[in-house]
Amino acid sequence: MIVTDYSIGILQYIPFFYVIWSDDLLSASEISVVQKVIELDTSLNVDEKHQLRRWLKRDTPPFDDEIKNWKQTIANSKVRLIESDTYPLSSLSQRLVNSENLNDHLKHIEVHLGIQPNHYNHLFDVEVVHEKTSSEYDANILDEILKGEHARVVDRFRSFLDKPDFSWQVLRNKEDFRNRILQQVQLLGEAGYGAMAYPPEYGGTGDMPAYAAIFEHLMFVDGSLAVKFGVQFGLFGGSIQKLGTKKHHDEYLTDAGTTKLLGCFAMTETGHGSNVRGIKTTATYEKSSDSIIIHTPGKNDNKEYIGNAIHSKIATVFAQLIVNGKNEGVHAILVPLRNENHEELEGVSVKDNGYKLGLNGVDNGKIWFNNVKVPRENLLNKYGEIQEDGTYASSIKNPNKRFFTMLGTLVGGRICVARGALGGSKMALSIAVKYALNRRQFNDNVKVQEDLIMDYPTHQLRLTPAIAGAYVYHFTLEEMMKRYSDYSQPDKRKIETQVAGLKSIITWFANETIQECREACGGKGYLLENRIADLKGDVDIFTTFEGDNTVLLQLAAKGILSDFRAEFNSAGFASVLKLLQTQLSDKLTAINPLYSNKVDAKHLYNPKFHRHAFDYRTRRLTYTLAMRIRNYIKKGIPSYQAFLKVQTHLLALGKAYSVELAYNIFCDHYQQIEDLKYRALLEKVGCLYALDQINKDAKWFLEQGYIGGTKSKAIRQRVERLSTELRPHIEVLVDGFGIPEHCLTAPITK
């Protein structure tokens, strides 16, 4: 029999029970939240408590007619739900029973179950005028958290960008575009921003992490600016700083930092991109003249894609160094390209690379050298030098190790590329979210206004996990840059490997996110004025340059396999194989069925579960990969080939490891936030990231029996639900990225 005439005590709970049961929102731990509240609620008598508890049983849920009755009861009362209330559901209850105060117990349920208006605003009549987002959180505080130690630098930099010189413009002609970007780079150089990562003697502050933070901001101005800035100060200046010695620093570094000397970084050749070791440009030491002769030997051996090539006076050229007829491997040499009048020097020939998918404000070019002579001193000689007597010397005897040590010093650039990609996604997400909070399309015929597209569950799912990703990767990259810049830790092998993986997953993440944002804005997203189009074209190549993702992930995986002790030998993988001989014990305990089918919210939301899952995946992938390789080797397959056979497995491991690393860093960071309210928000954000990642790879976890089908479904539902729970805070979350108003020029954000 169905009761229709409810006591006051029961009545106040009716809206909650209605929301809970109509949407099936309860797992065991969530039931216990409600149960506890009922226990403690002194406004209820024993019978009422008993009744309410009866309605909390998952195995004997209330009848559909009972639930309909609840709805009817509320509808008849004529009490309306007001979305802009701080606790809309509790306040509805309050008005339903004509009480003077909010029942704190109900508030407790509302908060702890994460019940949000968009879970239920269709269930009751909703006041039409309501806030589009909640003011529970303050974007400035989030911004402060993200800026961290760089707050002062970043704030100053943001205001610096508030000039017409940095306003975004459509410049279709590459010469015009490049000139404007050049001027911007010069302005930044003159203001000291270019040299930031250099030592104070050369105009800098030696603060690479702060440099990375401002670098990210350049993406808000223009992708071309970020890249040209990175080439001039990071690659060109950075190569002098990291590969050169004091004489080079003294001669070039200050001018590089101010842009008085424009330079480029010429490593890639038409014939050799990913395989840098295979480059063909020669740098032959000529004893008679005590100079080095730079030469492009063959048809595809010219440098290509070199950023800043058209504007530069000089280049850091990577070439095979040949001393006394012996090839000492790839080294970097400073080679002047043009004279004061900007005419090409003898033997140098530069050609424009033409129009590109994006970054048309960057002057990429091809460079040929025809026996170009430079003094011996132009060799950047930190890791290898030609001595006065004309012999070669290096502190690193193993040529492979020398090569990787040289490349390793450039890893900072890779972090910046990931950081730039991240900036691009933050920008796209900010635009898409702001548009989705204005754009209405379709409605229930009964309503006057159409629905905000941000209120569509699909739209929430398209944007919210990506926002979570942006938060996670922000802290990840901050931390990696900190570790990379920590001079007390000279051995950077582990960090290099980690950065190889992170650069890959983050640049792919950025491309997917920007694409999703474009589509989420419909036709408006396609117009150049709304900025997403440019981001898409610009960030695209981040997956390729500073290391192609597919190649980098293999590098990362080999590092992981050898527990980061990989010797510098990419062909024979000797050290990896040596380690494989010893390490192969599968220490992973079997997953018990109780665990693999645990679907309770408390468990699913617990960072321990996420960490365990990620750790399990990395270790399992490592073990099975090692086993496979070993089996091939045992059958006589050469190691190079054995590694090819497991290529897809290597990629999977590289990705899995990187996701785990990112999440662990994120957790370590948010757990230190003192303000509990914001810590809780970021915990939820991290939880969404983690569950979304597990969901995306659920196939693998299911195959391993790590999760069962029920758990997999529950995880997917939780991803949707968390996206909905974060809906009221979505604008605050993107505002927390701190993109300055003067950069956020897209008309659709207004």
Added chain:
Amino acid sequence: MIVTDYSIGILQYIPFFYVIWSDDLLSASEISVVQKVIELDTSLNVDEKHQLRRWLKRDTPPFDDEIKNWKQTIANSKVRLIESDTYPLSSLSQRLVNSENLNDHLKHIEVHLGIQPNHYNHLFDVEVVHEKTSSEYDANILDEILKGEHARVVDRFRSFLDKPDFSWQVLRNKEDFRNRILQQVQLLGEAGYGAMAYPPEYGGTGDMPAYAAIFEHLMFVDGSLAVKFGVQFGLFGGSIQKLGTKKHHDEYLTDAGTTKLLGCFAMTETGHGSNVRGIKTTATYEKSSDSIIIHTPGKNDNKEYIGNAIHSKIATVFAQLIVNGKNEGVHAILVPLRNENHEELEGVSVKDNGYKLGLNGVDNGKIWFNNVKVPRENLLNKYGEIQEDGTYASSIKNPNKRFFTMLGTLVGGRICVARGALGGSKMALSIAVKYALNRRQFNDNVKVQEDLIMDYPTHQLRLTPAIAGAYVYHFTLEEMMKRYSDYSQPDKRKIETQVAGLKSIITWFANETIQECREACGGKGYLLENRIADLKGDVDIFTTFEGDNTVLLQLAAKGILSDFRAEFNSAGFASVLKLLQTQLSDKLTAINPLYSNKVDAKHLYNPKFHRHAFDYRTRRLTYTLAMRIRNYIKKGIPSYQAFLKVQTHLLALGKAYSVELAYNIFCDHYQQIEDLKYRALLEKVGCLYALDQINKDAKWFLEQGYIGGTKSKAIRQRVERLSTELRPHIEVLVDGFGIPEHCLTAPITK
């Protein structure tokens, strides 16, 4: 004990056994292929047969040392593997035993196990000079199969495009670019290609399927050309053809077909894109002047993104038709925009939409109408008209039905959009594959030449399943256009629903494919000259225009739910709900564990398995979706809201159904190919598509228990293996797309 001195009989099998066991290539059905061969091979004596059979047991495989011995034996023989042999492995065996003839039994194994050089070329010393691809198949024959009935038209059209007028150029300035594209459209119109789908009386051949085939080819010239062509002849001309009556045809259709009259299709407004029913432009009948007054009432009610807007003389304008004060719903009216001198007519105001992510050769614009008067006759009155007495009349009484019938006539355009996206992916794939067959990067230190990137398993996996997809979708769209153009079937509701789903999955497929191709070409893919960049920018918007994918998939799912009898009522979904009441019996039989863990090749490669899996998924998703909706309804949740709550489920169903439909159509087609060799090739292509699709959604199949973990892994391995097996034919497969040499201008394809 390990034998090292093998008899001739055994020796000839050693290379095969070595390949098989070093790579673990055998499932039960594959073992039985080998077993049968051994049985039949009269060159073997009883002992030899016995020995070989012993080496075929999966539970007691040969020892690693045995396998190494095999390798040693071959190595010591000094016999080399020659990749360019037709049957390289059999021929190796032949030379190993100094025989005069190839052993046909061995050939049988080689063919039936799909053993390809890239499965084993690392195992033996390979002659360095070898063919990059096999000549087993002829691209022209594949091309013929794809062209089908349109061979004559298509061939003629391909040569027609071989003119400087259609050469690809970089035009960054939109005015220049638009002018060139306009000229191209005019050339095509004058040559009769624009009118192709119109009746012969108006210059056409009434052949919509052939029109779609040539439309796809325009993507090889320039995406902007395809889109502007589509707007002029398909949308503008098509609206007159499909929504107008004889008087309109007589007056306009011929001129539309020749481009003597340029027109546009003005449906979307700034405020209303996906929700066409919500458009606000009014078309009010004024009896006194017997005319219709077109008016833009409010700020966001102007038309926007309208293609051809800058060049047009006239527009088909969609507006709310108001007759005698009553809103009769959305209708289309021909509204002149400009006079002979191309000046805007009074009350008309057009503004350029500016630069876009792509398609900058298309002149998209915004249009405002300020009480613009047109004669009553300008109403395209096939489905609704204003009679001479000034009253409204329509043969379709239900306004919803009328609206959807009108929109339905435009579904042909949606097929063309998918077809264009497909053309874009074919082009990108052709470029990426040709580059990958020239580009070398990295090698085993022992080799002189670096490896072709096409030989990397990851690269094969990136490109080959996409090629399979392109084949499957080609036949799908051919067939859908045929059904759509079949005038003997006037009720197009089912086809409309199907096209909504297919357009979504195919345009997404195209975007992902083009992106993958860009990345697969590294830096070269980023240069405009290599064409992928433009394809990326152009095809991007195909996911949005002619119906946003997310919106279309929901439409498709609702159609599927109601078994295509959905009444035309998108808000209340009354008919869907009605059907849900009755239909909810889950007819799906439980999957038995034997089936869900069957990993034999014969089973996995069997189209019956694929079809069963797809059918199961569609039916299960339909059933669970219906159950969920019904449960919400039962609890009193309004139907509009209930549908929102299951949005992601709707998308999943829409996609699943579309994949099933595509694969079924493909199977029906290739099974009719008479040449068994090509039929087998296409069966393999289809198999790769199907397994790749199942693999991509393996999470779902695992959750349902439809496949077990072992099967899921086996499917993934088969996707990789098929990609490798198709490696020798990959160039033929892309050449089969038939993209003319004069369109394939990317320097990296040379």
